[in-house]
Every structure is written in C-alpha cells, then in structure tokens.
Amino acid sequence: MTREDDKDMASEPTTTPAVIAENVGKVFPGKKGAQVTALEDIDLTVARGEFVSLIGPSGCGKSTLMRLIADLDQPTSGSLSVFGKSAKQARLDQEYGIAFQQAGLLPWRTVRRNIELPLELHKVGKAERAKRSKELLSLVGLTDFGDNFPDQLSGGMQQRVAIARSLAESPNLLLMDEPFGALDEMTREHMQGELAHICAETNAAVVFVTHSIPEAVFLSHRVVVLSPRPGRIRAIVDVGLGTSSERTDHLRESETFFAAVSEVREHLHGSPDAVPMGVDNR
Amino acid sequence: MTETATRQFDAVPATRAKGAAASKSGRAVAWRRWILGALGIVFVGVAWEVYKLVGPEKGFTVGELILLPRTNDLSMPHIATMFERLSEPLTGASNSIFMWQAVVEASEFSLYVAAVGWIIGVSVGLLLALVMQRFRTAQSAVLPWIILSQTVPLIAIAPLVRRWGAQIQFGDFVWENWMSVALIASYLAFFPVSIGALKGLNSPDTNHVELFRSFGVGWWKTLVKLRIPASVPYLMPALQLAAANAVIGTIVAEVSIGLKGGIGRMVIEFAGAAGGDPGKPWAPIFGAVAIGLIAAGVVAVLGLFVRRYRRGETNA
Numbered sequence: 001m002t003r004e005d006d007k008d009m010a011s012e013p014t015t016t017p018a019v020i021a022e023n024v025g026k027v028f029p030g031k032k033g034a035q036v037t038a039l040e041d042i043d044l045t046v047a048r049g050e051f052v053s054l055i056g057p058s059g060c061g062k063s064t065l066m067r068l069i070a071d072l073d074q075p076t077s078g079s080l081s082v083f084g085k086s087a088k089q090a091r092l093d094q095e096y097g098i099a100f101q102q103a104g105l106l107p108w109r110t111v112r113r114n115i116e117l118p119l120e121l122h123k124v125g126k127a128e129r130a131k132r133s134k135e136l137l138s139l140v141g142l143t144d145f146g147d148n149f150p151d152q153l154s155g156g157m158q159q160r161v162a163i164a165r166s167l168a169e170s171p172n173l174l175l176m177d178e179p180f181g182a183l184d185e186m187t188r189e190h191m192q193g194e195l196a197h198i199c200a201e202t203n204a205a206v207v208f209v210t211h212s213i214p215e216a217v218f219l220s221h222r223v224v225v226l227s228p229r230p231g232r233i234r235a236i237v238d239v240g241l242g243t244s245s246e247r248t249d250h251l252r253e254s255e256t257f258f259a260a261v262s263e264v265r266e267h268l269h270g271s272p273d274a275v276p277m278g279v280d281n282r
Numbered sequence: 283m284t285e286t287a288t289r290q291f292d293a294v295p296a297t298r299a300k301g302a303a304a305s306k307s308g309r310a311v312a313w314r315r316w317i318l319g320a321l322g323i324v325f326v327g328v329a330w331e332v333y334k335l336v337g338p339e340k341g342f343t344v345g346e347l348i349l350l351p352r353t354n355d356l357s358m359p360h361i362a363t364m365f366e367r368l369s370e371p372l373t374g375a376s377n378s379i380f381m382w383q384a385v386v387e388a389s390e391f392s393l394y395v396a397a398v399g400w401i402i403g404v405s406v407g408l409l410l411a412l413v414m415q416r417f418r419t420a421q422s423a424v425l426p427w428i429i430l431s432q433t434v435p436l437i438a439i440a441p442l443v444r445r446w447g448a449q450i451q452f453g454d455f456v457w458e459n460w461m462s463v464a465l466i467a468s469y470l471a472f473f474p475v476s477i478g479a480l481k482g483l484n485s486p487d488t489n490h491v492e493l494f495r496s497f498g499v500g501w502w503k504t505l506v507k508l509r510i511p512a513s514v515p516y517l518m519p520a521l522q523l524a525a526a527n528a529v530i531g532t533i534v535a536e537v538s539i540g541l542k543g544g545i546g547r548m549v550i551e552f553a554g555a556a557g558g559d560p561g562k563p564w565a566p567i568f569g570a571v572a573i574g575l576i577a578a579g580v581v582a583v584l585g586l587f588v589r590r591y592r593r594g595e596t597n598a
Contacts, residue, residue, distance in 0.1 A: 072492050092498040104489040108511050108591045121499050121507065149593055 016084040018173045018205035019046040019069055023078035026064055026231075037230035038064045042078065044224060044233065048172065051199060051206045053216035053223045055264065061231025062209045063177055069207060070098055070175050083172065094122065096173040097166030097204075101181040103158035105150040111161050112137065112146035118168045136164040139198060156187040160194070167202060174199075174206045180215065189252075192218055213268070217260045218252060225267040235267040327361050334358050359560035367561030368568070381565050385548070389569040392532050392544040395460050396577060399467025400528040404521065406468065407475025414476075415483040415509070416501065425480075432473050436531065440466055440538035459541045466539075467531035471524040478520025482513025514591035521584070525577040533570060545569045 024042040027035050038061040046052045054062040067073045068080060071087040082090035090096065105114045115136050116129045137143050140160040150158055159179055166174060180188045192215055199206060210216050216223045220239050227234040239260045251257055334353045341352035351357060371378040414421040443465055447457040486508050494504040536546030548566040555562040
C-alpha cells in the first residue's frame, strides 16, 4: 500500500497532531458541594494515524477523557486541541467519528440509511450518500445486509454498522468507547481483527477506550494506563507491534505481544509508588 | 477460512427465517384476536338473553335496594327488538325517515364535531409537548396545570365555554354552539397527547442524543430525525386515547350545552321513550358505539403508515 509511509507518525512532523491534551483536568460537582475529580494533569498527544488505547479500572476517567475530546463534556482545567482546533470546533467540523459500547442504531432505519445518517444530516447529495454507504458496507463486510433493519442483525453486526457510520464522513480521528464491550469473546477477537484492517485502510487516528488488556495491546501503537481517583496517567506503554495492517491473529501468539501484555498488566496492578508516573513528552 | 467467510461468520441467516416464521405466527395471532373479540360480543348478547329468560320478571329487591334487575320487555328488551326498532320508521308520521337513518345522521354530526375536537386537541397536545421538551422550565411550569386541567368536571366548564363563546364575534365569524362542543372535546383529547408525546420525545437514550450532538447538529434536526420518529410508539396509543376522549367529550358536551342534531342529544331524547317503545333508547347507543369504533379505527389506520417507526417496540 502506498499510504503505508504516511502512517508512520514520525514522518509527518509538519502536520498538527490529532489530539493534544495539556494539563487537562475534569471536576464533576457532586452532592452537597462535594466535588469529584475525574481527571487530573492529563498530558497526552495522539499523532495522526496513531492508535492509542486508554485503559484502566472503572472510575479512572478513561471514558471521561474520550468524552472531553469529543466535546460531549468540557474540561474544567487545562487545554485540549483536536487537529489544532478547539474540541468544540472540531466537533462542529466533523473532525471525528464516534462509536459507543451500545451500537446506538436507529431501529426505524435500514442498515444503509443508518450509515448514511451523518451524511444526510449534513446535506450530502443522495448519489454521493449511496456511493459512500456502499463502500462502507463492503469495508465492514455487510454488503448483503444494507436493506435489513438493525433488529435483524446480531450484536457484532450491529456494532460493525456503528463503526461504518462513524467512518461515514472519512474522519481523521475515531473515538471509540468500549465498542466491543458488549460482545462475546469470539466475536470480539474477530472484530478487533476487522478494526485493525479498517484502520489500515482509512489511516485515521484512533482513541480507543477499553478495559481489556489484550484488546488494547493487539490494536494499539501505544497504550495509556490510567489510575483511578483522581484519574491520572500512570504509564504509557509503547507496544511496538508494527502498523495496523500487520495486526493479524498470529500476532496474538507472538513474544512481543505477551511482553507488552505483561507490561501493561504490571502498570495496571502495580502500586502507584512503585511505577513512576508516565508523562508523554512527544 | 477465507476473508469473506470470516467476515460473515456471525452473520446468522437464521434471523431471517425466524423473522418469516414470526410474521406467519403473527398473522395467526391477529386472526385469533379478531375471533376472540367477536366471541366476546356474542357472549355479552347471550348473557343478556339468558338472564332475561331465567331472571325474575319483577326483579329481586330487598327494601329499596335492587339486587337483581327486572327482566320484563320494557326493562330488558330482546336484542332482536333493539335491531328491529332500527329498521322501523322514526315516528308514526307517514313521511317519517327510518330510525337507522336518523341515527346515522346524528352520528355523522357528532363524529364531525368529535373529529374537529380531536384535531384541535392533538395539535395543542403536540405543541405543549414540544415546548415542554425544549424548555425544562416550561415543563415544570406547565405539566402540573395539564394534569390539574383533567380534574375539572366537564359539566362545570361546558356552560362557561358556551357563555364565553357567545361573546366571540369578529367580522362575519360567529361562534356557534357546535364549536363549544368541539372545544370541550379537544379539552379531553389534548391530555393523553401532550403526556404521551412528551414521554416519546424524551424517549431517546443519552447514547442517541450524544450521537446527534457529535454530529454537530442542533435541536431542530435532532427533533426531526431522532425525537419525533422515536416518539411514534408512544404517540399512537395517545392518539387513540385522544380519539376515544374526543367522542366521549362530544357526547357529554352535547348534552351539557344542549346542542341539537348530535347523538348525545338523541340519547337523552329517546331515553324518555323507554316506557312505550323499549327498543328506541338503544338506537342512539348503538350509534355512539359506532362513532367510537370508527374513531379508533381511523387512528389505527393512521398507525399503519408509521409502522416502520414502531420496530423498536417488539425488537429492542
């Protein structure tokens, strides 16, 4: 593939990174004046085309961080930019596509019309919509199911539709909040392979929230380990398994894979004092 | 496995077969419902006739208290008598129209008034729901009043509406009594619509609402593409309730206001005839039942056009 070289993040020094978070913090107002600090001192840079996973125990703020990037919530401190813009502007400019744990398809629309939804909302012409949805249906392997309704599809297929929908406007950034969390293990591994394949084709940067270590390692260039209460970055693990296109099932058996899994696990379970806090200096 | 095979390994074709089987059994269920419904009507008729046959002629009373109603022909006419009366002339006059013609005419009139009331009520109900969905403060301010409005007895407001209406006059427009009746019908009809539509408009979960937010679209597009389609399963029963309410409101208001020409007035007029003509009071009652059935039926037919939006109901 010719785009292979672009994917190497180091080879694009002139372009702005996909996400820059500096000193980002988020405090939720609690009951009776009590405050809940969800995130504190988050410094993170996601390069173009880079796959970054956020992992940590429940309540560590990994979903919150993704929601801040998506401008579904606003940080209470620090600064956040997405492709050099404010998070809000990036949202309005449709710089990112998003997928949640629940597929969130509209039950009254066919699979095809669900995928076309964002295009329709942004007044893309009918012919172009049809062309795009056809491409995406084949990308996620659902060519024969375009005219089915979501309730006629299995959970894994619904999630693929949701991913196709998030890709509809060819965003340079994908935000995914445990998209495979509700799937069984077999479907899940299969979908991970699919996602790696899709990422290789679309060359989008991905911020991926998960609490599965193997999932994070298999998919990511870097895994960001968060610690809870308050949510801080405890470590950032460079996985070094190569580009997304090289991520196939045999990788799960490799030494590098196991090494990275152990490293992430140590950071997750190790005491906060033993492991120095990782700061992203890129 | 080949690429395509792996890609589609969780594509279960069985879901399609299951869908077909479900719709087939669905049709059987629909038939059974019709048959059971018809049996229910037959059962009521049989129970009526059987009691008339075996019950005491003069009823059974303890002091003033009636424990069993009288079964004589004046109190409980045969069902056949009721229908026979429909096919006979309205009055003894030689140029009299048939009873059923009179009932149909009165029913048409009342149905028309009820339909006007329904349309006004549905419009107002939808509008209120929209405003309440849009502005949280409006919901807190308006919702209690909507609920309170239904606790006011209809016969209390009927004379008021009539008196206020009589003072309305601009240009050639003159407020007529049937408009008062329609207004009162709408007063009953708007309630289920406003409550049902509000619940429906608020039914999309956070997931969907945030998805639309991520698309960067505003309230209006979210309303049109998400909230309104999602409200259909809540709206259809509300519209049906509104239709039933509009019919009841019309009949009761016709009586309270004293509007001539409708089925409500006919019920009152004919009730007095029970002494000499036991089948007569039943004629307008059948008319009222027919209006109710037609109103509910029309809304059910409307529902067929939006069936696609009700998919979520059976398959969540």
